Amino acid sequence: VAELEDVTSAVVIADASVAALYGKRATDSLSAAGMAASLIDFPAGEEHKTLRTVHAVFDRLFAVRPQADRRTVIAALGGGVAGDLAGFVAATALRGLRWVQCPTTVLADVDASVGGKTGVDHEAGKNLIGAFHQPAGVLMDVETLATLPEEHFRNGLAECVKHAVIRDASLLDFIEDHAGRILAREADILTDFLARNVAIKAAVVSADEREAGERAHLNYGHTIGHAIETHVGYAHIRHGEAVSLGMTAANHLAVERGLLESEAADRIEDLLKRLGLPVRREGLDAEKIWQIMQHDKKAVGGQVRMVLPVMIGQVAVFDDITPAAVRGAVAALSL
Numbered sequence: 001v002a003e004l005e006d007v008t009s010a011v012v013i014a015d016a017s018v019a020a021l022y023g024k025r026a027t028d029s030l031s032a033a034g035m036a037a038s039l040i041d042f043p044a045g046e047e048h049k050t051l052r053t054v055h056a057v058f059d060r061l062f063a064v065r066p067q068a069d070r071r072t073v074i075a076a077l078g079g080g081v082a083g084d085l086a087g088f089v090a091a092t093a094l095r096g097l098r099w100v101q102c103p104t105t106v107l108a109d110v111d112a113s114v115g116g117k118t119g120v121d122h123e124a125g126k127n128l129i130g131a132f133h134q135p136a137g138v139l140m141d142v143e144t145l146a147t148l149p150e151e152h153f154r155n156g157l158a159e160c161v162k163h164a165v166i167r168d169a170s171l172l173d174f175i176e177d178h179a180g181r182i183l184a185r186e187a188d189i190l191t192d193f194l195a196r197n198v199a200i201k202a203a204v205v206s207a208d209e210r211e212a213g214e215r216a217h218l219n220y221g222h223t224i225g226h227a228i229e230t231h232v233g234y235a236h237i238r239h240g241e242a243v244s245l246g247m248t249a250a251n252h253l254a255v256e257r258g259l260l261e262s263e264a265a266d267r268i269e270d271l272l273k274r275l276g277l278p279v280r281r282e283g284l285d286a287e288k289i290w291q292i293m294q295h296d297k298k299a300v301g302g303q304v305r306m307v308l309p310v311m312i313g314q315v316a317v318f319d320d321i322t323p324a325a326v327r328g329a330v331a332a333l334s335l
């Protein structure tokens with residue numbers, strides 16, 4: 001990357017699990033390229049995506065010798081947590097250092113590493129503190145996915161189905177045709193598959209970097225999905241599982257409104273199931289979910305906004321979502 005020609009030192013930031021797996025390989029290759037390289041790790045897990053961890057990383061960053069300066073580059077190595085946290089460190093250290101993202105989860109490959117959002121959580125909510133800070137580059141190595149635990153692998157596939165439904169019917173065909181090889185993590189199929197997903201997310205966010213219009217389409221499956229996450233508790237459901245349920249509920253709502261053919265909804269549902277993602281869940285309280293949706297930071301004046309598919313590959317935004325429609329869609333998740 002031309003933008004990085006004057007870099008003299010590199011600091012790799014990774015969570016402890018990824019640091020143990022790939023940290024040495026990363027710093028060795030940076031050293032081999034002639035840079036002073038060091039590694040800073042932090043405890044793995046969303047619960048550590050906090051200002052407290054950022055502070056601990058700063059303590060170590062400013063103790064690194066040679067001292068970090070404008071020619072230092074940050075490398076965020078790992079999943080979305082490392083990307084968001086290290087990206088935020090890069091955005092704020094010395095008023096902004098250049099950084100490179102090295103994603104090692106499906107979610108980070110196709111979603112978190114595209115768009116330039118960085119940040120951490122606060123007790124009051126997820127991702128409340130942050131900055132837009134575009135990386136100078138993204139270096140993706142699909143072979144790192146070989147060690148990713150199965151549930152994290154499937155978690156990221158929910159966003160891939162989302163990308164297909166909002167933009168690209170042929171990507172849905174591709175996932176259907178190659179589901180077995182994707183789940184077996186064959187490197188050549190994963191390379192094509194992840195690249196197609198990156199291209200969709202990149203096209204959507206570059207059309208709308210600050211989230212005024214089109215970027216909202218990425219919220220497909222996320223309005224009800226986030227409410228389900230809040231309702232059952234982040235510790236009890238993975239984001240991808242909630243999004244899978246959220247997409248299924250949104251599809252149901254779209255079919256009920258006459259927007260989407262039920263065959264299309266069934267096709268998406270079958271694919272989610274094949275990928276090991278949930279499309280049914282007992283014990284969801286539709287009333288609570290509706291209330292949470294009204295308080296979502298993306299709801300404007302209590303008005304719930306949802307992204308609904310009109311066909312596979314095309315979505316539209318609706319502002320006239322009724323509590324009855326949401327109740328019906330949530331009830332359909334326990335049928």
Ligand SMILES: NC(=O)c1ccc[n+]([C@@H]2O[C@H](COP(=O)([O-])OP(=O)(O)OC[C@H]3O[C@@H](n4cnc5c(N)ncnc54)[C@H](O)[C@@H]3O)[C@@H](O)[C@H]2O)c1
Nearest residue numbers: 017044079080081082104105107108111112117144147148
């Ligand atoms: N910035 C954005 O635009 C954006 C978009 C979507 C999500 N996110 C954020 O991403 C985060 C979730 O990311 P995630 O699901 O990647 O979680 P994560 O970063 O916590 O990674 C999941 C787990 O997998 C481990 N791991 C990562 N790579 C591995 C590998 N190759 N082999 C073995 N283990 C590995 C990690 O140590 C961790 O325990 C959330 O905080 C979310 O807010 C950000």
Ligand SMILES: [Zn+2]
Nearest residue numbers: 159222239243
């Ligand atoms: Zn998501």
